[in-house]
Amino acid sequence: MAEGRRVKRYADLIKRVVSEVIEFKLNDPNKGMVTLTRVKVSPDLRIATIYYTVLGDEKQRAKTKEVLNRSRSFIRSEIKPFITSRWLPELRFFYDETMDYAERIDSLLKSIKNDADSEEE
Template sequence: MPSRDFKRTDRVGAELRRELGLLVHAAVRDHGLPSVSVSDVEVTRDLDWASVWVTALLPEQSKEAVKALNELAGEFRRSLSRSMRLRRVPELRFKYDDSVDKGERIESLLRQQARDLGVDQADGAAKDDGED
């Protein structure tokens, strides 16, 4: 039997990410929450739970946003049950995705290191002192 490239949990996760992206965007606007967006959804194999990873525009407001989204999880789940064709919509757990923050931190450290070493960022070459 040929193996499928995409598992059902992957397909459900992708669909949940699309739907939840719209729902979270509306909740941010309607409830005055800090600006967040859905970055990924991981669904358990039995489709009972879904971890919804969100990123915040302002990382210092991430805890407040995640707390509010977890309080609204029941409403999101009801909306999903109406819009998706699933026998049972998974329970939602919102978590903060700090990978963007870590990436920005690494990039700033690399820029600082390059500046300290005198590397021109435009072409990646060391600055020429004119000594030959």
């Protein structure tokens, strides 16, 4: 149980610090408006999987993905002073499709409702 809390606290720390680095220190005009949604850390604390969303279309998502993957070593070096673990985690960035999925479900539900309303008339 304590191990789970430790991993969660570590993931929260990484999320906060990486978010600040991306916002304030990553000076790439192609990064876009990035929001970190969650961070999963492996039990041995060696891998941090970071999920993000970005404001914009598919083209902007591709640019942001490229910027984040290209900047991994810079971000790692910037978070190093804040990490108290023996190992500095490997950072892996993935686009979080949860919001897209939710919007798709919402649009499907609206179309079903509209179809039902049109059948009643």
